Amino acid sequence: MASTTPIDTPPAPPAPPERAERPKSAGRTGDKIFVGLSRGSGILLLVIMASIAVFLSYRAVIAISKNEGNFLTTFDWNPAGDPPVFGIAVLLFGTVVSSIIAMVIAVPIAVGIALFISHYAPRKLAAPIAYVIDLLAAVPSIVYGIWGALVLVPYLEGLNLWLDQFFGWTYIFDKTEVGVARSLFTVGVLLAIMILPIVTSVSREVFLQVPKMNEEAALALGATRWEVIRLSVLPFGRSGIISASMLGLGRALGETMAVATVLSPSFIISLHVLNPGGGTFAQNIAAKFGEADEFGRDALIASGLVLFVLTLLVNGAARLIIARRKEYSGANA
Numbered sequence: 001m002a003s004t005t006p007i008d009t010p011p012a013p014p015a016p017p018e019r020a021e022r023p024k025s026a027g028r029t030g031d032k033i034f035v036g037l038s039r040g041s042g043i044l045l046l047v048i049m050a051s052i053a054v055f056l057s058y059r060a061v062i063a064i065s066k067n068e069g070n071f072l073t074t075f076d077w078n079p080a081g082d083p084p085v086f087g088i089a090v091l092l093f094g095t096v097v098s099s100i101i102a103m104v105i106a107v108p109i110a111v112g113i114a115l116f117i118s119h120y121a122p123r124k125l126a127a128p129i130a131y132v133i134d135l136l137a138a139v140p141s142i143v144y145g146i147w148g149a150l151v152l153v154p155y156l157e158g159l160n161l162w163l164d165q166f167f168g169w170t171y172i173f174d175k176t177e178v179g180v181a182r183s184l185f186t187v188g189v190l191l192a193i194m195i196l197p198i199v200t201s202v203s204r205e206v207f208l209q210v211p212k213m214n215e216e217a218a219l220a221l222g223a224t225r226w227e228v229i230r231l232s233v234l235p236f237g238r239s240g241i242i243s244a245s246m247l248g249l250g251r252a253l254g255e256t257m258a259v260a261t262v263l264s265p266s267f268i269i270s271l272h273v274l275n276p277g278g279g280t281f282a283q284n285i286a287a288k289f290g291e292a293d294e295f296g297r298d299a300l301i302a303s304g305l306v307l308f309v310l311t312l313l314v315n316g317a318a319r320l321i322i323a324r325r326k327e328y329s330g331a332n333a
Contacts, residue, residue: 053308060302063295071302075267077284079292079299086299088306090267094184094278095307098259099252101188101273102195107245109192110199115229117200118207130204137197145261148190153262156181156189160274175274182264185273187280190262191255195248202247206240207233239322246318253311256282281307 064071067084074087113133117126157180164175214232223231234241259280265287266277285300292300 053305056301056305056308059298060305063298063302066295067299075269077267077288077299079296084295084299088281088303090269090279091281091284091303092306092310093269094187094263095253095280095282095310097273098184098187098191098278098280099249101185102191102252103245103249105189105192106196106199106248107241110196110244110248111203111241113196113200114203114207115233117204119225119229119233130201133197133200133204135197137201141194141255141257142261144190144194145258148186148258148262152190153181153186156186160185164274172271172273174272176272177275177277179264179276181274182262182276183274184263184278187259187263187278188273190258191252194255194258195251198251199244199248202244203237203241206237206244210236242318242322246315249314250311253307253314254282255280256286259283260286 063079067079067086069076069085069087071087073089074085075089077086077090078084079086113129117130117133121129160175160181160183163173167173168175210233214236215228218228218232260283263278263280263283264276265279265283267279268277270277281303285304289297289300
């Protein structure tokens with residue numbers, strides 16, 4: 001009979017050490033704390049906004065109740081007079097017109113720069129350009145104002161003459177008054193330079209989030225680089241462009257020191273944007289607040305309430321545009 005030898009079997013691996021079970025209450029406690037902090041932060045923000053609105057409304061009612069002029073249509077600002085007469089017509093017109101000029105100039109340039117950095121420029125060149133753009137956003141407003149008064153205003157005189165010569169037939173660029181370029185157009189150009197870094201930075205980050213599969217699929221089908229941007233990048237980034245534009249518009253609406261340094265204030269409404277003069281809410285508050293008495297400060301606070309409401313309406317309109325147009329979310333890109 002043949003003898004059989006036992007087959008050596010490898011030893012069983014040692015059992016892994018038992019992990020101490022984490023009590024379920026620990027995770028739930030952390031979640032409850034996080035939810036409470038998040039909810040509290042949101043409620044605190046709403047309380048702050050409501051407090052600002054109540055304060056502005058209370059002081060505005062005091063001023064408007066004693067105003068002998070129409071607050072919305074009066075072209076004068078004299079709360080210290082007897083009787084007091086003041087209105088926001090010129091300030092509202094100047095704020096809206098200068099902001100529109102800034103947006104028309106800044107948004108196309110900012111989107112172009114963002115596309116160049118994200119899809120055209122080599123990486124070695126894109127990084128320094130992006131750094132310089134981000135650095136411009138940190139420049140204080142007063143620095144922009146001094147630069148605008150000393151450099152921008154003198155150099156824009158030639159541009160104003162050129163616009164008047166070739167585009168004066170549009171009425172808007174018809175320069176009917178002689179003077180330095182301290183006009184709403186100059187303010188709009190300066191504001192465009194100031195909001196350019198904000199719009200560019202946000203748009204660039206949105207464009208960099210475009211799914212690479214979408215771009216590669218378009219390239220595989222024979223699309224050119226511009227067609228890839230038009231069909232894949234821009235549809236995906238529309239919501240980001242709108243949000244960036246609203247951030248820039250918010251700064252343009254409330255900019256104070258730069259506008260006060262460049263603009264020659266006057267309470268005259270003129271569609272000739274090259275003529276010197278005009279006014280904005282923020283510029284008027286900065287110029288008149290120091291010398292105003294208690295009632296004058298209430299009048300300025302009333303104008304600040306209008307600017308507050310205008311900013312809320314602009315941001316609300318942007319949110320409605322994004323919510324009503326689902327393709328702006330990038331889901332269909």
